[in-house]
Amino acid sequence: MKLICIGRNYTDHIKELENEKPTDPVVFIKADNAVLLKKQPFFIPDFSNDVHHEVEVLIKITKLGKHIDKKFAHRYYNEIGLGIDFTARDLQKQLKEKGLPWEKAKSFDGAAVIGNWLPKSDFEDLNAINFSLKKNNEVVQSANTNLMLWKIDELIEYVSKYFTLKIGDVIFTGTPAGVGKVVANDKLTGYIEDKELFSINIK
Ligand code: ZN
Numbered sequence: 001m002k003l004i005c006i007g008r009n010y011t012d013h014i015k016e017l018e019n020e021k022p023t024d025p026v027v028f029i030k031a032d033n034a035v036l037l038k039k040q041p042f043f044i045p046d047f048s049n050d051v052h053h054e055v056e057v058l059i060k061i062t063k064l065g066k067h068i069d070k071k072f073a074h075r076y077y078n079e080i081g082l083g084i085d086f087t088a089r090d091l092q093k094q095l096k097e098k099g100l101p102w103e104k105a106k107s108f109d110g111a112a113v114i115g116n117w118l119p120k121s122d123f124e125d126l127n128a129i130n131f132s133l134k135k136n137n138e139v140v141q142s143a144n145t146n147l148m149l150w151k152i153d154e155l156i157e158y159v160s161k162y163f164t165l166k167i168g169d170v171i172f173t174g175t176p177a178g179v180g181k182v183v184a185n186d187k188l189t190g191y192i193e194d195k196e197l198f199s200i201n202i203k
Helices: 011-016 089-097 152-159
Strands: 003-007 026-030 051-053 055-061 077-085 112-119 130-135 138-144 170-172 187-192 195-201
Touching: 003 152, 055 112, 055 130, 055 152, 077 170, 077 187, 077 195, 112 170, 112 187, 152 170
Parallel strands: 003 170
Antiparallel strands: 003 026, 055 077, 055 170, 077 112, 112 195, 130 138, 130 187, 187 195
């Protein structure tokens, strides 16, 4: 199983990191070692002093496919979730500056939180989902999927040009503004609308 992650999919987050607005989605992969096991705390790795939370809406692929047209993309997933793309920002910055791949900053053990899933049928419009992240009970990230530069079905069309989508793969659809550092003893809770989908202790 692979995690296909989208970068810079919300304009406000692009501004925050002073990135250019892309003409194509930024895509990277996290390997399955990155999945944080259920009910486990997240341990800040010793190679970083600046691990950031990025809350993201997730899509779980339920059907094998490649070169999927966006018109048919909805047939390839039944559930919507919420997760965190943990990022060692200091290490990512160093790698970016050298033009090197980001995996060490993005795909380390535990760097992908996958919360509980909700049936797609719970939502009237997938392009109007409110989601948020609380750190120690205070909202730090809050957005709506209508702010995505590339919508869910467009992302499936785009990434499936390059990667065969397999059953169980998860797409991380990008983070909105408000990313920030986590420290030991923080508690992160993620919500779609008013439903809590994960709760993670930082160690
Ligand atoms: Zn991300």
